[in-house]
Amino acid sequence: MARPVKRPPEQWKKEILEAAKELFLSKGYEETSVADIMEQVGGAKGMFYRFFQSKEEVMHALGDQMFLENNPFEAVRGRKDLTGLQKIQQVLTLFGSDKEREHLYEQAAGILKDPHILAAAVAANRQVLTPLWLELIEEGQGDGSIHTEYARELSELLPLVNFWLLPSVFPATADEIQHKCRFVAKVLSAMGLPILEEEMYERVEKILG
Numbered sequence: 593m594a595r596p597v598k599r600p601p602e603q604w605k606k607e608i609l610e611a612a613k614e615l616f617l618s619k620g621y622e623e624t625s626v627a628d629i630m631e632q633v634g635g636a637k638g639m640f641y642r643f644f645q646s647k648e649e650v651m652h653a654l655g656d657q658m659f660l661e662n663n664p665f666e667a668v669r670g671r672k673d674l675t676g677l678q679k680i681q682q683v684l685t686l687f688g689s690d691k692e693r694e695h696l697y698e699q700a701a702g703i704l705k706d707p708h709i710l711a712a713a714v715a716a717n718r719q720v721l722t723p724l725w726l727e728l729i730e731e732g733q734g735d736g737s738i739h740t741e742y743a744r745e746l747s748e749l750l751p752l753v754n755f756w757l758l759p760s761v762f763p764a765t766a767d768e769i770q771h772k773c774r775f776v777a778k779v780l781s782a783m784g785l786p787i788l789e790e791e792m793y794e795r796v797e798k799i800l801g
Contacts (some may be wrong), residue, residue: 676732740784
């Protein structure tokens, strides 16, 4: 039985997130229970529910935490050696190079079948990522590396692409997803953002395993 330990509330929350991250990455999200998390932390299940309503909420909190700890947009902001287009390309490369975040993202794909969770994830991406994409697209317009009349529309579209490619959200065969990939690359290129063809294929390969 877990032994209660006196810790400040923020310490409990931090340790719960750390334990959940370790277990999700090692055992998998579906195979990890709240009891598993709290056993590793050394606390009762009731302590978990003081901070989180569900395991799904922990997954969202982890995603936010990992993004803030390794924000690719911050990594390119202020760099004078890159154009706006090159910064976008670098952001995509940095997203793909964060293996822990990629693995956690794969673990989270299944829970997006729940429409409430999907809606919350879409809203979070729109609120956080859309302004960041818009900043880079407008920078590219300013320096001449991006030629588009659809900066705002593209900034709203980019955060939605991953959701559309996930078979857990929009059921599709491997061939259908590859076709979607080609479609997205051509649409973005036609709209003045020729950045995603190679990156999109790499993303699809990861999705399809």
